[in-house]
Amino acid sequence: MSGRNHSDLLKPSNAQRVGRVALIAAALAFLALFLLLPVTIVFTQAFSQGWAIYRASIYQEDVLSALRLTGLVAAIAVPLNVLFGISASWAITRFEFHGKSLLITLIDIPLAVSPVVAGLMYVEVFGLHGWLGPWLSDHNLHIIFAVPGIVLATVFVTFPFVARELIPFMQAQGSDEEVAAVVLGANGWSVFWRVTLPNIKWALLYGTILAASRSIGEFGAVSVVSGHIRGLTTTLPLEVEMLYNEYSFTAAFAAASLLTLAAIVTLVVKKIIEVTSGVHRHGEEKESES
């Protein structure tokens, strides 16, 4: 001990260096086996009968309409959840009020509830045997086993994402700049557009991407309310399930490959935002503080 000076204290010994390499190798092996293999097999299965079959599997009318529905649902659910996220985080981070922690807990509910239970909740309200079921059917309105139900279920499972990204971010940022703008005479909307939005844009984009990714891929909740009507109420993940259950494995994996590509794009965009903006920076060397 006596021969060492301060900076040597944490210097790894040879044994520790071996340990480090072993841990990194174990982590990489786990990742390859557990994450890369499932992604790879999607593409090998999708292309197992060649490019022409792959193309034909995707250009089926059912798959294309499922793709359109998935796009439509995300295009409605994501903007709604962006509005909710901004509004909730403005209320929560810019004001002090009774029941704030209860409100934050409410926002976390979809992350704890099983997607199947989430879907069922809407069946209990809007389904034929639900609260509003008789009234809806009298007026010939369809929510369950129709597109509005799919949108509702998707909104439920994805609404926490934007809010949960913005709340800690806006909390950390504080409201000094906004208060200054108000004191200088700016009205509420110009404070939001000129001060708040430019400050939160990266965190907002990050949350939006998480919400969009989940909207595209949601399965359980949508499955319960969809009714699986081909060409009308099947989203792309449901189409994957139906093709798979019909033993059209290549077609199922071809459709799945589109969703996998979307997931990969999500990961890449997320990482780019993390690296360029500093939002959610994990695993990067931080600037030394001392």
Place this chain on the structure above:
Amino acid sequence: MAETKARNRWSLMTQSSPLPGFRLSMGFTLAYLTVIVLIPLTAILMHATRLGWGAFLHTVTAPRVLASYRVTLLSAAAAALLSAAFGLLLAWVLARYNFPGKRIVDALVDLPFALPTAVAGISLTALYAESGWLGRYLEPHGIHVAFTPLGIVMAMSFVGFPFVVRSVQPVLEDLDPAMEEAAASLGANVWQRFTRVIAPVAFPALLTGTALAFARAAGEYGSVIFIAGNMPMRTEITALLIVTKLEEFDYVGAAAIAVAMLALSFTIMLLVNLIQWRVQRREGKRV
């Protein structure tokens, strides 16, 4: 002080703010939550109460339902433990070491969040099936994964382990190296530094991540149903049982089982909040 109180008598606010938009943002937030969460949640609870207490208990403790709890909870517990082990390993490696491709590894950890569960389900099934890339090496040794409880555990671990990594990694990154240096200068070896300095700080985060992984695993549907085989009493998870009840038009039965699952979800949420509250209190004391 008295003046502020008087001004806010009709508002929820406990402290006045110069910023505008409280009523608008709060109103929209509450209206949204009421329509999307509170009304549907109440509907399902009300529907289940229609059964009456005796019939409710009878429904949620029927043998097939009990078997589904056993499968779900045991698999979720095993998956949570696996997730804790591998999540901790990945969080440690990402927080502590630098190596080529680290950014890619870090991005990949979120793959199970981004990959649709149905896709995870069919690709894991393809991997572990008898002729699959992994199944063909496991089956000859008598290790059956696809269509067994082990398959359920694998699918649940896949969706659960990122929760552990993302809970533990920031805590490890924020750990001040000075604390470890101090411990080392006092003669602590690697193991002592880990158990006495790092573990006490990282443990609450590990517990939170594991609880979140468990919650996700217990409610998981998409990635499990393809690999599970779905044999009643043996490999049927509770979430699937709810769907089965719905397909048989047993809406009340489905609602009753869903209420049992909700009770579990809320218990875990409470637990996670308690852990975080205790950590915050402890850190508050330290400052």
